Amino acid sequence: MTQNFDRRRHPVRPDLAASDYEGLADAGRFVEGEVFQVKADRLAMRPEPRQDRPIDTEALRGEWLTVYEQTPEGWAWGQLDTDGYVGWFSSDGLGPVTAATHRVRALRTYRYPAPDLKSVPLGLLSLGSKVTVTGEAETRGLAYALLSDGSAVVARHLVPLEDREEDWVRVAEELLGTPYLWGGRSSLGLDCSALVQLAAQTGGHDLPRDSDMQEAEAGEEIPHDDPAALERGDLLFWKGHVGIVAGPGKLLHANGHTMTVAFEPLEQAIERIAATEWGAITKARRLSAPEST
Incomplete structure (x- = not known):
């Protein structure tokens, strides 16, 4: 089998994979996972079981993780239930499951x-x-x-849990000034896609974690050649970056330019980002109204 599985989304390694992938992936062994709940306030997830590796994302207290391996050194490898993200994290941050309310x-x-x-x-x-x-x-x-x-x-x-915000962009605006943190997914520090994911979640939108995933899957694609036609809540994507249209001519994003969640004039942001490695806008997407519960 030659299929390539994105390590961020599929619990598949050459030596170990989730049992659901038996017959789909090559792995030394296939295991059933065990479900735990995050008991740490925030639990860093990394691409390797090493403290010196940058974090990919964070799991938050109360979220569920399916664990496929735990090591004697205190590491665990598994998948976050909320958005399907796979990574390594500390076993100390895990506890028994309770049903959240x-x-x-x-x-x-x-x-x-x-x-x-x-x-x-x-x-x-x-x-x-x-x-x-x-x-x-x-x-x-x-x-x-x-x-x-x-x-x-x-x-x-x-x-x-079922509460929904009518204007989820307002939640993103409440995070103004929050420090930019690569891989961060909390109100203490977050990155561009985490800002979008956390805020949109309050409006009933379950979005994937990273900007490339959101660019491919969030809502529906809309034209982006006329900034004046964009609406509040539309998402703008660049290579490796996402921002939220907060109003006419206004972009809200967690960014490495200010190192915070900040407003930026849209035209200024387009020009500034175009002059960097991120280049021109690659796509715009609009979230549809979430299904009622």
């Missing part, structure tokens, strides 16, 4: 050992993290959601 809608929220903002936080959850709410409590007039692990978060920072 809510996700974090605030840009970030502290997780406390008790429903009390004066207690020492256990961690900091980012936009898109998933939690299992088992109860509620109120302390000094502030409502908390009690979670399945015994911790608590501010209740108004959560929304039910």
Whole structure:
């Protein structure tokens, strides 16, 4: 078999592959995966089991990972359920599975050992993290959601999993000033495609992780030769980059030019990027209205 499998999307290696690929790929052995839940606030995923390799992406607390291998050195190799991304990550960041009920809608929220903002936080959850709410409590007039692990978060920072934002671009705008981080996928630091993925997710759009995947699969292709015809929420692609049309003549993107999530005049961005290795716009896409749940 000579088919090439994208390592980012297919759990296939020369020595090991998921059992679903038996008969489709050449591998030394095929294994059934075991499902875990991310218990770390953020879990870096890398192309190799080495701390000195740049991260490809991050899994967020509460997301599920199917693990196909764990090593004695503390590494695990598997696939993220949310967007199908495959990589290496620390086994220490994994825990048993619980069915999530809510996700974090605030840009970030502290997780406390008790429903009390004066207690020492256990961690900091980012936009898109998933939690299992088992109860509620109120302390000094502030409502908390009690979670399945015994911790608590501010209740108004959560929304039910099925909640949908009518204007998901507004969520991306809330991330203005967030530092640019290659491979980052949280409100503490993210890259261009993660900004698109996380914000669009709040509007009910499940997009792939990387810009080349989004360019091929997100919504439907639309003409891009007339910037004036673009609408809020349209996605513009360059080689290795994606930005969001936030309004007439306005681009919103996480970028290495400002090293932040920033607005940029669209015509200026087109001219500036054209003079770099990324060149001209390659495609524009428009997300369709998500199916109602």
